[in-house]
Amino acid sequence: MKLTIDHADLAAAVGYAARTLPSRPPAPVLAGLLLDATGGERLCVRAFDYEVSADTAASAAVTKPGRALVPGRLLADITATLRGDVHLDLDDTRLTLRAGSARFTLPLLPLEEYPTLPEPGTTTGTLSAPAFAEAVAQVACAVSREEALPVLTGVSLRHDHEAGTLTLSATDRYRYAVRTLPWKNAALPDTSAVIPGRALLDAAKAAADDATVDLALPAGSGLFALRGEQHTTTIRALDGELPKYAALFPTEFAHTATVEIAALKSAVQRVALVSPKKDGPVRLTFTHDGTLVLESGSGDDAQALDAVDTALNGDGLTIAFNPTFLLDGLNALTDESMTFGFTSPTKPAVLRGHSSDAQALRYLLMPIRQTD
Template identity: 30%
Template sequence: MNDPDLISIGSFAERAGLTASALRYYDDAGVLRPDHVDPLTGYRMYSTCQLAQATQLRQLREIGMALPVVRELFESDAAGASRLIDEQLEKVTNDAFKARDIAAALKDKLNDSPRFVLCELAGPVFAGAVDQILASALDDTADPALNGVHIETEADAISLTATDRYRLATRTLVPLRLPTSPWAGTVAADELRSAVQLIRRSPKVTLEAGDLTLDVRLSGDDVVQCHRLTGTFPDYRSVFASLEPVTHRLILDQRQISSALEHAPEKFGIRVSGFGSSLLLPDSVIALDGAATGPEIRVWFELTTLYPALSHAVGNEVMFELRGPDHPVTVRCADNGDLTTLVMPCRADLL
């Protein structure tokens, strides 16, 4: 044949990122038929317009989709195809979690060190604290410790801390059962994030520490393992201790300011004056409910830096501690323990 739109199986395989043997297999499976088969030689010829489908087939196989499902996807409309892809992603994710747990269990058996019971917490409360802290965790391969949540137990509380260099958040909780002795370690943030839904559904959880992992024992006696990270977590206490003295304190209604910021631009300001405090937006000034102390000042923030600290706040009010327009701002709130977040403002001359 001399049809210029038809190409040999070898050329088509090379352009599609497949092999000729794979294309023959997909033909026999009825997933991707050649456009033409020479009746004398049996040579398979493909049309260039089939390249998009062949590429999609390769990608679907790369995410582990079975051929019967691929065939169903090719016969579906856009909504049906999207549903099948979502179902495959969920399956792959669940398989990965299962493999991770099995690997963790196998590695744990290699480690004969005893487990150390840290404390007992209400599962939904611990899950909520993890959610609040993860907003400040970082995905940074250069500094593994910043990919984690630092957990510490003391005589009367447990604290979780994370930082992405622009925010530093620490959350304390009062356990149902007090820690038996002090402990500190940094655990993988992504593994805690993956475990949150299981933890949230468990009425109680017990934290148990080993040499390599922090185990979260659920009410049904199932165990979620989070690996401890190497590297040194930043000394956040010295960060707080080195801050300049507080010059202004604002106690604001958390719901009001969070609601106002839902439609805020990239950058906005907070002003303190003799009339109280207000939110400075490009086209409006919103008076904020609450109390404010200190002389006239304006501090500017990026929405992506401050809003997570407010959206994860606990209790009805939030306290801002200001130290000047260019100094870190402490955002504090309290309810069954407290949440403290250190937020960097942005420069006014960059607005």
């Protein structure tokens, strides 16, 4: 293999594929990136760890076709520092990279031991890439970080053919985030799959600058695929389904309160500083005089109090939340103001953008019970 490629194109392609490299590869060859210059005037860069694959390409002047498997993270570190044209030259045992006065020689991994990348399924439908990336990021805040229940570490993608929608949802049992996107041209009956949250978030972010993305939804625990303009990622879906959320979200509220998001975020961050535990509760008291009082700490411990303006409908109430979970929901909302919906201080609250529609993010948050 012998070729010349622009440093920025090489770094982008290597960086895209390297993000899927496992931190603890199940086999040494899975720590490698496959460089393939056998398909014309381009260099393909691929990665695979049996669960997630990444496949991307960049234009290159290829004078001698070939393939090589090289240490992936080292290659990513090197390509991020190069400038100008990069020359790649492969011999029997080494790959040499030259750019200006810099020269690197990398060992090869056994190409014959590298697994074949999975073939993505038939495209289900096409979405706006920025909209899909935003939706994934919004619901991913509720993905569980505990491995005891693997299905809770995923994001559910549910296609409703009759409604023409794709609904994304995630939960860790303490909160539930739901976001719906219009998807009228999807050629698939109703189906759903749970995709590992971290891998889906990475793939959606990497394709966010494209105009559109093609999705291939599996039926159950199959293979999910996301195709951008130059990239393709496949992810093995998780077994199982998330708990049904429809019955969890109240449709009527005894109290609603509207608050400016930036002011509330700042106040939560301030009062949470005195909590002796990272997840110590922040108490929110909504009053009829247009004030939301936030408090944290108690007894002989440090205490904090702050207040922001609010507009309350219904009786006043006091409710407490895990501040990290509350901030996650506030950060996921994209409006300037948000609305709390309450049924009682001991039941889950619903957070959503004040001017949002029915398909926008809904964030269900369990309160923390307070003892006298």
